[in-house]
């Protein structure tokens with residue numbers, strides 16, 4: 111009799127256990143695809159990565175999740191996929207990192223509410239970086255400002271690797287009351303007056319810069335003249 115009761119008891123317990131399987135308390139996770147494109151991928155800063163990060167209100171400095179890729183190969187749109195994103199509300203940012211360290215923000219995406227697999231697109235991103243300023247504009251000046259042989263005009267070396275420290279925050283040789291590049295203000299930056307061929311600045315050579323070049327350099331200065 112007792113044996114029977116014990117067997118019934120064990121069977122009943124097993125039945126209860128089987129119909130109520132253990133459910134771990136894990137939040138749902140989703141895939142987030144972000145489609146990006148860049149107008150000028152050839153000006154991608156060397157050794158740097160594009161990163162898409164998802165930030166929450168509590169974590170506005172470090173992303174909850176992020177994913178990085180290397181230089182885009184063309185200006186065709188491409189996707190960055192982030193998997194296993196816990197559901198919730200996020201703001202997304204596209205930014206540049208170097209060795210995992212934040213360098214510069216490129217674009218802010220919409221507020222994302224992730225409660226299912228999500229797809230997001232950005233407008234084509236223009237790269238306003240010093241790397242681009244160098245390749246697009248300053249490389250045209252090195253005949254006088256720092257070629258292999260001879261003097262460097264105005265002691266201003268504009269070759270890659272030297273130009274940044276020769277420009278940003280450096281007092282002008284010709285007009286000591288001005289700065290060659292004044293971070294944050296194009297107007298106070300001697301460089302812009304040279305590129306604009308401003309008559310009052312009477313530069314030794316005519317500027318080869320196009321309107322687009324000047325716009326690029328102005329925006330780079332206004333955004334803080336970062337070494338990016």
Ligand code: HEC
Nearest residue numbers: 250251254263264282283284285301304312313314315318
């Ligand atoms: C043909 C030679 C030549 C070329 C090319 C040239 N420069 Fe110059 N640059 C000079 C000389 C010489 C000076 C010093 C005298 C003067 O300002 O005219 C100078 C002065 C400057 C100054 C002022 C430096 C200071 O501290 O006062 C800036 C800024 C400058 N150049 C930028 C550029 C940029 C940017 C380019 C390319 C778009 C360029 N230059 C191309 C010869 C040249």
